[in-house]
Amino acid sequence: MLAREYNLRMINKNKINSSNRPLSPHLQIYRPSFTMMMSIMHRISGVVLYFGSFLLLAWYISILLGPEAYQLLNKLFSFLIIKLALFVFTWIFFHHLFGGIRHFIWDTGRGFELNTIEWLARLTAIFSLLSALIVWFL
Amino acid sequence: MKNQHSEGTHHFILQRITAVINLFSGVYVFNFFVKSIGKTHSFVIEGLSNNFMWLIITVFSLSMCYHMWIGFNHILDDYVDEVKARNLLGNLNSIAVVIVALATSLSMITIGLL
Numbered sequence: 001m002l003a004r005e006y007n008l009r010m011i012n013k014n015k016i017n018s019s020n021r022p023l024s025p026h027l028q029i030y031r032p033s034f035t036m037m038m039s040i041m042h043r044i045s046g047v048v049l050y051f052g053s054f055l056l057l058a059w060y061i062s063i064l065l066g067p068e069a070y071q072l073l074n075k076l077f078s079f080l081i082i083k084l085a086l087f088v089f090t091w092i093f094f095h096h097l098f099g100g101i102r103h104f105i106w107d108t109g110r111g112f113e114l115n116t117i118e119w120l121a122r123l124t125a126i127f128s129l130l131s132a133l134i135v136w137f138l
Numbered sequence: 139m140k141n142q143h144s145e146g147t148h149h150f151i152l153q154r155i156t157a158v159i160n161l162f163s164g165v166y167v168f169n170f171f172v173k174s175i176g177k178t179h180s181f182v183i184e185g186l187s188n189n190f191m192w193l194i195i196t197v198f199s200l201s202m203c204y205h206m207w208i209g210f211n212h213i214l215d216d217y218v219d220e221v222k223a224r225n226l227l228g229n230l231n232s233i234a235v236v237i238v239a240l241a242t243s244l245s246m247i248t249i250g251l252l
Contacts, residue, residue, distance in 0.1 A: 043213065050206045053199075053238050059171065060195070063186070064245040067179035077175050086175070093168055100157050107154070135172050 042099040091132040156205040163198035192250030199242035
């Protein structure tokens with residue numbers, strides 16, 4: 001489809017949306033649940049990792065630039081608060097990773113029973129924290 | 139112009155292929171990154187030359203960039219209805235992702251091969 005045609009369609013879609021038709025229930029309607037939080041976290045963790053990729057890039061470039069640039073970044077990483085942030089960053093990475101595995105299970109059409117969903121969410125939380133701890137302290 | 143209707147399945151499949159690549163290479167890269175904190179420059183350079191670590195980082199970055207490009211576009215599709223703003227943010231997304239992918243690959247290839 002041409003770009004112009006697509007944009008026209010999108011504009012039309014917005015016009016339809018701007019009318020006062022009833023909308024399907026959204027986030028604020030539902031009572032927050034653990035599985036819901038974990039689902040939202042998958043998206044939030046994705047965004048955090050997106051911006052975290054710039055941090056990794058800075059690290060790669062500092063290695064390329066040589067010992068002085070590298071030491072500068074290393075010094076920054078030595079602060080406790082930054083270290084804590086890096087730990088949380090690692091945790092978020094594993095959270096997104098295990099959340100992704102959850103999606104792979106659902107892709108096969110399995111694991112949609114309420115009980116299983118609840119357990120998959122719990123396992124995601126447990127495994128992500130465990131993995132981050134293993135990478136940092138083992 | 140990012141996630142057109144005809145691209146849905148295409149993106150669905152690519153998001154999963156890159157996810158598998160990220161799963162294996164990402165764990166390796168994150169482990170290397172965390173273990174390198176506080177170490178000397180020569181230690182990290184040696185780590186990068188061992189077991190083709192620089193190549194794994196390059197593969198991870200390229201796969202990750204494609205994965206996050208699709209992901210971010212879908213977030214924009216969900217929350218940004220205004221066409222102009224959506225296109226602008228979509229283009230910024232593309233630029234950011236290309237910068238990360240190119241800069242990482244070039245740094246790693248320079249370190250690994252030169």
